[in-house]
Each structure stands twice: as structure tokens, then as C-alpha cells.
Amino acid sequence: xxxxxxxxxxRTNGPSGIYDLTDALRSVIKASGVxxxxxxxxxxxxxxxxxxxxxxxxxxxxxxxxxxFPAIPPGExxxxxNAYAHLRSTVLSTLKAxxxxxxxxxxxxxxxxxxxxxxxxxxxxxxxxxxxxx
Amino acid sequence: xxxxxxxxxxxxxxxxxxxxxxxLTETVKDVVRVEGLREGLVTVFTPEPGCSVTMIEYExxxxxxxxxxxxxxxxxxxxxxxxxVGKFAAAPVINGEVALGAFKHFVLVDLSRRAGxxxxxxxxxxxxxxxxxxx
Numbered sequence: 605x606x607x608x609x610x611x612x613x614x615r616t617n618g619p620s621g622i623y624d625l626t627d628a629l630r631s632v633i634k635a636s637g638v639x640x641x642x643x644x645x646x647x648x649x650x651x652x653x654x655x656x657x658x659x660x661x662x663x664x665x666x667x668x669x670x671x672x673f674p675a676i677p678p679g680e681x682x683x684x685x686n687a688y689a690h691l692r693s694t695v696l697s698t699l700k701a702x703x704x705x706x707x708x709x710x711x712x713x714x715x716x717x718x719x720x721x722x723x724x725x726x727x728x729x730x731x732x733x734x735x736x737x738x
Numbered sequence: 739x740x741x742x743x744x745x746x747x748x749x750x751x752x753x754x755x756x757x758x759x760x761x762l763t764e765t766v767k768d769v770v771r772v773e774g775l776r777e778g779l780v781t782v783f784t785p786e787p788g789c790s791v792t793m794i795e796y797e798x799x800x801x802x803x804x805x806x807x808x809x810x811x812x813x814x815x816x817x818x819x820x821x822x823v824g825k826f827a828a829a830p831v832i833n834g835e836v837a838l839g840a841f842k843h844f845v846l847v848d849l850s851r852r853a854g855x856x857x858x859x860x861x862x863x864x865x866x867x868x869x870x871x872x873x
Contacts, residue, residue: 605743607777607864609832644779646830648839650795676810683799691807694794698842699828733830733837735779737864 605737608636612732616652618721619689620666625654625732626716629702629709632734641704641738645717648731651689653696653720656711662718669696669720689722696720704738741868746773748860752846754789756853759804761796762844767836769860778864780836781828786857788816788850790823796843808849816849823847831864 610632616623625645633643647654657665673691684690700717703710711717719732748769752760762782770780784791794804812818827844830837846856 607743609777609830611832644828644830646828646837648837648842650793650839650841650843673807676806682806683802684795684797687800687803690795690800691803694792694804695822698793731839733832735777735830737779 606638608638608736610635610734612734614730616721616728616730617726618728619724620670621721622662622666623719623721624716625719626709626711629717629734633704633709633736634707636736636738638704638736638738639707641736643702643704643709644735644737645700645702646733647698647719648733649698651686651693651722652698652730653693653722654698654700655696655718655720656700656702656715657718659714659716666720669722686723692722704736742866743864744866745861745863748773748862750858750860751855752858754846754848754853754856756848756851758848759796759801760846760848762791762846762858763796766844766860770831770836770862771834773862774866775831775862776834776865776868778831778862779828780831781826781861781863782844783826783859783861784846784856785859786850788820788848788852789856790820790847791825791827791858792823792845792847793827793842794845795841796845804847819847819849
């Protein structure tokens with residue numbers, strides 16, 4: 605077994621910016637030379653989230669994420685200023701696994717791997733680690 | 739030191755008051771360093787009933803917010819909290835460093851109401867050795 609690591613770097617806008625990483629994932633898998641294995645994808649930081657979602661449901665998924673963790677009880681602020689972003693990140697997860705078959709990500713047709721920016725940022729540098737084991 | 743690709747599970751124990759959170763990050767980093775995982779994945783899991791493992795900023799206010807969420811969605815049932823918060827977390831290791839980024843920590847969430855020593859399983863998968871490991 606070998607391990608191949610690449611770090612994707614890109615800039616985000618938010619809140620609720622959504623970025624399709626599927627082509628980048630495919631490129632890293634190709635560069636790894638791995639035919640059969642698994643690609644671990646991990647977003648650095650404590651507020652983003654990674655989603656594997658059907659392409660035509662991406663907008664609905666973003667709206668769904670925006671509705672997660674309103675203040676409990678309503679109107680009573682969270683202790684932490686960015687709690688909503690941290691909690692979405694924790695529950696949706698910054699880690700995803702995608703199997704690799706025949707040198708390709710084994711995502712169903714019409715599905716993609718997406719990065720969700722949860723914070724109200726502009727031109728924010730983000731890093732996603734793609735590690736292919738196989 | 740030679741290079742070897744393998745999977746290894748290391749048991750560690752952390753002390754918990756029985757209700758609250760324990761930061762596991764330094765413990766996990768220590769295991770990665772001592773075992774010499776250079777490039778791969780570190781997985782953190784707890785077999786303890788009533789305990790969860792997740793990744794979140796370890797900050798007192800945010801821990802209170804997490805407690806609010808767990809109470810709201812799971813009531814007083816630690817088994818439901820295990821299902822919601824999860825039993826494991828994982829992160830890549832690059833050049834011997836756990837790639838967490840800013841503020842993200844491995845955290846044990848203990849709702850067991852049983853104070854004591856809690857077991858955590860740290861699984862190291864990937865290329866070990868082959869580089870200088872300071873111990």
C-alpha cells in the first residue's frame with residue numbers, strides 16, 4: 605500500500621459559499637497512480653464542512669445547512685460568536701472518504717464532493733488535504 | 739530508521755470527571771510522534787459507553803453551546819448523544835504533523851456520569867518511519 609498526499613488551496617467567500625472539489629479530487633487520484641483504494645478528504649480548520657451531494661441538490665443542501673443550529677432557545681445568543689459555524693462543521697464533518705476504483709473516484713453519476721464555507725468571509729484562504737491510500 | 743507501511747492501534751487512557759469534555763489533541767499528537775507515523779491517517783475512537791469523540795474548537799463558550807445542542811436534541815440520554823456526536827474522528831498526517839488547521843481539536847465528550855479513566859483507541863494507518871523522529 606502507498607500513501608499519496610496533496611493539499612488543495614483556494615479562496616472562499618461566505619457565508620454559504622459552496623465549491624465543487626470533484627475535478628480536483630479526480631486529478632489528485634490520477635496523480636497518485638492508485639487504481640484501487642480510498643481517498644480521504646479533510647478540510648483544515650474548525651468551521652468548514654465537506655459534503656458529498658447530488659449536483660442538482662447542492663442549493664437545497666446549502667439552505668439546509670443554513671437552517672442548522674439556530675440559537676437555542678430562539679433569541680438567546682450562543683456563548684461563542686461563531687457557534688453556528690463550528691456546530692455545522694462538527695456535525696456535517698470536515699472529513700469524507702471516497703473509494704477509488706479503476707483510478708477514479710467512485711462517486712455515483714451526477715454526484716460531487718463540495719466544500720461549504722460557513723463563515724461570512726471574503727477571499728479567505730482555505731486548505732483541503734486529499735490523501736489517497738491504495 | 740526504516741520505512742514501513744502498516745496499521746497500528748494504540749490504546750490510551752484519559753481521565754474524565756464523568757460529565758464534560760476532555761481535549762485529546764495533545765495525546766493524539768504524542769501517539770503519532772512516538773509511533774513515528776509520517777504520512778497517513780490517524781483515527782480516534784472511544785469504546786466507552788456514554789462517551790463520544792468529535793472535532794471542534796476547544797473553547798469554554800463553545801463547549802457550553804455544544805452542551806446546549808446535546809441537551810436539546812438528545813435530552814439526558816447519553817446513548818443518543820453518542821449517535822449524534824459520533825464515536826470517532828480522523829485527520830490526515832503529513833510529514834509527521836496532524837493536519838488539523840486552526841482551532842480544530844480532537845475532543846472526548848463524556849455524558850456517562852461515571853468519573854474515571856476512559857479508553858480511547860488511536861489507529862495509525864500509513865507510512866511509518868523513514869524520517870527523523872524526535873522523542
